[in-house]
Amino acid sequence: MMTQDMLFQGWSGLLRTLIVGTLAYIGLVTFLRISGKRTLAKLNAFDLVVTVAIGSTLATILLSKSVALAEGFTAFALLIGLQYLVTTGSVMWPRFARTVRSEPxxxxxxxxxxxxxxxxxxxxxxxxxxxxxxxxxxxxxxxxxxxxxxxxxxxxxxxxxxxxxxxxxxxxxxxxx
CATH class of the missing domain: 3.30.240.20 (bsu07140 like domains)
Structure with a gap:
């Protein structure tokens, strides 16, 4: 019984993953297109952390039944919005840029x-x-x-x-x- 649960827990879980996964993917691609290329540019460690966090959020939306799609979209918007604010601040204020990224x-x-x-x-x-x-x-x-x-x-x-x-x-x- 326990082995069976590890391999297959029912069709509803698979259906949820297919539907929510497809919608989350479409939502993420839409958010990334709106936010621009910089969102996933790995120009410094901060950018890498945001990229990993977005991937982790997508995985959580796909696999956790306790996370609704709307909550996942909110998390995407928050991460991408914060990335936008930090990168905009870095362009506008060199002192701020030095605090969030390292120099070569x-x-x-x-x-x-x-x-x-x-x-x-x-x-x-x-x-x-x-x-x-x-x-x-x-x-x-x-x-x-x-x-x-x-x-x-x-x-x-x-x-x-x-x-x-x-x-x-x-x-x-x-x-x-």
Whole structure:
């Protein structure tokens, strides 16, 4: 009996999931189209949290019988509305932007590890070497710079042809100057 409940609890649950799931999906797509591309852009950690929260909300609407579709739509509207307010505030007030997002940080420059930056960002040299290898470079001396971006990804900037890094002044790179 218990095994049967784990595998199949009845047709009403499946029907509810199909109907509510379809309507929740349509509602979410509609909200996202109205709110614009920025809502799901993962430009920083805050954006990622909102994206995960929206996905979690959708899953809850689909699978929890105790959450009505109207409550789910309210949750979508709240998350997307708050995201809109935070991103608008970030554009309007630079000080506010600094409180809700991190700045990119230079972690390698001209093939040299920037140990203070690595320590502050809790990145090891081995992890950075892995990033460089995954980018298709064999060694740090082939790299002009590596930047840890606001969203947690790494940008690897190779040295230009001939290895001249004169065009890569440290003041021009994020986290330096």
């Amino acid at each position: 940080r230079l972690v390698m420059h001209k093939g040299e590890f920037l140990h203070d930056a690595l320590r502050r960002e809790r990145v090891t040299e081995e992890e950075l070497l892995s990033v460089i290898r995954n980018n298709g470079s064999a060694a740090p001396d082939e790299i002009a710079a590596v930047v840890l971006e606001s969203d947690g990804s790494f940008s690897v900037i190779p040295k230009p042809e001939g290895g001249d890094t004169a065009n890569f002044a440290s003041a021009d790179l994020p986290g330096r100057g």
